[in-house]
Amino acid sequence: MSTAKSDVKRVTTNTLRKMKVNGEKIAMLTAYDFSMARIIDAAGIDVILVGDSASNVMAGHETTLPITLDQMIYHAQSVVRAVKRCLVVVDLPFGSYQGNSRRALESAIRIMKESGAHAVKLEGGADVQESISRILSAGIPVMGHLGLTPQSIYKFGTYTVRAKKEAEARQLLSDAKLLQKLGCFALVLEKIPAKLATEVSGMIEIPTIGIGAGGDCDGQVLVSHDMFGITKEFQPRFLRRYMELFDDMKDAVGRYIDDVKSNDFPNETEQY
Ligand code: KIV
Numbered sequence: 079m080s081t082a083k084s085d086v087k088r089v090t091t092n093t094l095r096k097m098k099v100n101g102e103k104i105a106m107l108t109a110y111d112f113s114m115a116r117i118i119d120a121a122g123i124d125v126i127l128v129g130d131s132a133s134n135v136m137a138g139h140e141t142t143l144p145i146t147l148d149q150m151i152y153h154a155q156s157v158v159r160a161v162k163r164c165l166v167v168v169d170l171p172f173g174s175y176q177g178n179s180r181r182a183l184e185s186a187i188r189i190m191k192e193s194g195a196h197a198v199k200l201e202g203g204a205d206v207q208e209s210i211s212r213i214l215s216a217g218i219p220v221m222g223h224l225g226l227t228p229q230s231i232y233k234f235g236t237y238t239v240r241a242k243k244e245a246e247a248r249q250l251l252s253d254a255k256l257l258q259k260l261g262c263f264a265l266v267l268e269k270i271p272a273k274l275a276t277e278v279s280g281m282i283e284i285p286t287i288g289i290g291a292g293g294d295c296d297g298q299v300l301v302s303h304d305m306f307g308i309t310k311e312f313q314p315r316f317l318r319r320y321m322e323l324f325d326d327m328k329d330a331v332g333r334y335i336d337d338v339k340s341n342d343f344p345n346e347t348e349q350y
Pocket residue numbers: 108127128129130131132169266268289299300301
């Protein structure tokens with residue numbers, strides 16, 4: 079029995095399933111730290127993904143590959159402390175689940191135990207089915223991720239749209255069916271043709287959450303730093319920016335510097 083005390087009705091994996099049945103779209107955003115997660119949860123987001131995109135936007139790496147399990151757990155702990163309502167899903171980082179289902183289970187257990195998150199996400203289909211099954215067998219909900227899977231960037235060689243060709247599209251459809259059969263509760267579809275995402279979303283009962291996969295997915299996800307305009311150079315077609323925070327924050331820092339240098343800050347009322 080849960081001893082958690084909260085008046086807020088929490089989003090669960092079941093909630094997401096019902097949202098799909100009722101045709102209510104699922105909104106998901108990434109977050110990696112307490113303050114950002116607090117804002118995003120307070121705004122009413124359904125799911126926060128502690129994505130391994132933290133490797134790019136928090137640590138400045140070129141790819142998602144370098145981030146470690148310990149670092150993902152640190153980010154997840156910070157997010158979980160902030161959240162009152164939404165479901166928190168954490169990415170299993172590169173090297174923590176591929177090719178060894180026992181290590182996959184140990185990694186997922188560490189995330190759940192040490193961060194208090196509600197589910198894990200991992201990239202791939204048939205190639206990682208043993209890892210998925212083993213994690214699920216421990217009662218840990220798993221979100222799948224197909225299409226552009228950034229942990230395989232050196233296999234793809236480019237971040238371009240995936241599954242445009244018949245054979246890759248067929249493989250993706252088969253992987254989507256498999257992930258549902260294994261027991262995944264939802265599926266991220268990244269950067270695939272909208273028509274294919276429509277077909278997947280209609281074919282499976284678990285919700286699909288798209289990023290660059292068109293409007294027929296059951297939900298959408300963006301990297302919060304992209305939608306806030308903190309990352310400036312990254313401008314793919316699928317990205318809608320809701321703010322230009324890089325420019326606004328840079329401007330604020332400039333004004334602060336001016337105020338300090340001109341001895342305007344602090345003034346009489348800003349001291350003891
Ligand atoms: O790590 C991440 O932010 C992701 C999303 C792009 C889906 O996996």
